[in-house]
Amino acid sequence: MKRMKCTVSYDGTSFAGYQVQPGKRTVQRVIEDALTKLHKGAEVKITASGRTDAGVHAKGQVIHFDTPLEIPEDRWTIALNALLPADVAVTRTEWTSDTFHARFDTSGKEYRYFVQRRAQRDPFQRNYASLYPYKLDVSAIRKAIPFLIGEFDFTSFCSAKTEVEDKVRRITSIDVKEDGDLLIFSFKGNGFLYNMVRILTGTLLAVGNGQLPADEIPAILAAKDRTKAGKTAPPQGLYLWKVFYENEGK
Amino acid sequence: MKRMKCTVSYDGTSFAGYQVQPGKRTVQRVIEDALTKLHKGAEVKITASGRTDAGVHAKGQVIHFDTPLEIPEDRWTIALNALLPADVAVTRTEWTSDTFHARFDTSGKEYRYFVQRRAQRDPFQRNYASLYPYKLDVSAIRKAIPFLIGEFDFTSFCSAKTEVEDKVRRITSIDVKEDGDLLIFSFKGNGFLYNMVRILTGTLLAVGNGQLPADEIPAILAAKDRTKAGKTAPPQGLYLWKVFYENEGK
Known part of the structure; x- marks a missing residue:
């Protein structure tokens, strides 16, 4: 074998x-x-x-x-x-190697989330991006991002149904890129909790929309309370983009 | 009304x-x-x-x-x-205006055809582009294009099932653009016969693949014989992109 x-x-x-x-x-x-x-x-x-x-x-x-x-x-x-x-x-x-394990050997992951900014829905993106027809200030989103980079307890940013005990994760980078009417988020970290990327996205969109001040993020993290963060963005904009194995097979 | x-x-x-x-x-x-x-x-x-x-x-x-x-x-x-x-x-x-007619008043149309060049199929493009995993010389395609610009009898470039009598159409431009692994054809003209864009694409791909010399196009047009042109490219790469109305409502 x-x-x-x-x-x-x-x-x-x-x-x-x-x-x-x-x-x-x-x-x-x-x-x-x-x-x-x-x-x-x-x-x-x-x-x-x-x-x-x-x-x-x-x-x-x-x-x-x-x-x-x-x-x-x-x-x-x-x-x-x-x-x-x-x-x-x-x-x-x-x-x-015989000892490689696709789950246990993971050193990190990249997820991307695609948001489409336009007034009316686009039949070609309906399954591949989440429509956002509201006001969105990308510079506000960029201000919020640094508060999320680092090692934190992400209890506020995962589904209440999350089963793992230890909710500390390290986010190493969040990038946001504009491409036509698409806004593309890239999240990299050592691991992500259940619904975490979708809640991070929902929270950053709330910041971009003016519902939430960027500098509220540290208080949301500290609260360890799912109800303090933004909505869970819909599944169809989310992509597991890349899985990293730094110590493959060791 | x-x-x-x-x-x-x-x-x-x-x-x-x-x-x-x-x-x-x-x-x-x-x-x-x-x-x-x-x-x-x-x-x-x-x-x-x-x-x-x-x-x-x-x-x-x-x-x-x-x-x-x-x-x-x-x-x-x-x-x-x-x-x-x-x-x-x-x-x-x-x-x-009450006299505007979406079909009769058309002065021209643009169709686009998306070809994806890669060895293995891409689940995200399966319905939106036609996979072309074979050798393709885009410069040969560019050499063939000028032979198709102008007014011709396109009998060789339409389905044998075409019902209209008059098969003379005018192609005003054909552009081909590379975008990542996509090759995007744009066809503009005063009208297109049944399957015409898909047969034009199939023929240009045959030229790009080296199966057909670019300068054979005039002979194919002159033959007025569907069997002389290339294959009909699959439907999923084709988009009715824009409809032009120069004399709208007149």
């Missing part, structure tokens, strides 16, 4: 999220189905860097699995894409 | 084309349904600049209809978008 590391891109629109759920079409299920077909019916289980919710996309999700198949490294991409549905594609396949 | 001119954008993915067909979800049907709702059940018929096929998109389709409703011009956009499904949106509404 050898361990394969696999980078996967998917359009989350028609999936009930990443993780297998009985009776639902999920990303994990369609990838495991493709692998099982490739292994002539022998069940193959995959492990991802983390879950994504229904409607959330991935440009660079990473998974690993073990296989006895002697397919050359670069042929795996072609073999898997031939078996996967059109809304999932493998972008990179590489042999890795 | 007053006549309303309406610019419409739609994602063609989930439509069986523009024109009403029994039992099928079409763009015309969903717009007429929305208008009928707005008119409290009174049937409203619309007329478009022309049809689009299943899977083909529109950024700037134009329609007209007559209405007794006294809604201010700019409120029509909001009223209609509230009733239309997410894959269709009105982008502009304006009162026009």
Whole structure:
């Protein structure tokens, strides 16, 4: 058996999220189905860097699995894409060490969030960006960002349903870029809690809209109270963009 | 009764084309349904600049209809978008003269065709661009373009099923632009025959791939034989981009 590391891109629109759920079409299920077909019916289980919710996309999700198949490294991409549905594609396949773990070895992640600023909805972006038809001052957003960079307890910025105990995470950078009518947020950090990127985005949009002063952010963090931060931005603007492995296989 | 001119954008993915067909979800049907709702059940018929096929998109389709409703011009956009499904949106509404006709008054159209050049498919472009994983020399395409500019009988460049008698059309410009891994063709002309843009694209791609010399184009036009031109490129890369009305309402 050898361990394969696999980078996967998917359009989350028609999936009930990443993780297998009985009776639902999920990303994990369609990838495991493709692998099982490739292994002539022998069940193959995959492990991802983390879950994504229904409607959330991935440009660079990473998974690993073990296989006895002697397919050359670069042929795996072609073999898997031939078996996967059109809304999932493998972008990179590489042999890795037997101890590599797609979830535990993660050193960081990048998420992006796409907001479309226009008065009327755009049929072409309905599943790929979140429409924001209200006033938005990007310079106010830029003022709020530095308050979020660093290591904090992000209890105020995660779903009340978050199950992990330790809610301390380190955000290393937040960038915001304008591209036509799109506003693109990039969040990098050592880890993100449940709904954290969507709540960060919702809070920064509230700042940009003038509902919340930028310098309120430290008080929101200190409150450790989900109700103090902004709304959870909708799933369709969110992309798991890249997963980092600094100490891969060590 | 007053006549309303309406610019419409739609994602063609989930439509069986523009024109009403029994039992099928079409763009015309969903717009007429929305208008009928707005008119409290009174049937409203619309007329478009022309049809689009299943899977083909529109950024700037134009329609007209007559209405007794006294809604201010700019409120029509909001009223209609509230009733239309997410894959269709009105982008502009304006009162026009009673003699304006969305089809007969057209002075020209622009179509765009999006080709994505990469080895493996991209889940995010599967419905919005046509994947081209083969060798493509854009400079050869640029050499072929001048042979297509002007007034010609485009019998070789339309579907054998084309019903119109007169196949003479004038192409005023063809541009090709590279944007990341996308190759974007823009075709402008006084009118386009059935499948004409998709066959022009397929033929230019054959030139770019080296299957067809650029200077063969005049012979293909002269042959008036569909089998001499390239393949019909798939529908999902095609967009009705803009409809021109030089002599609007005259």
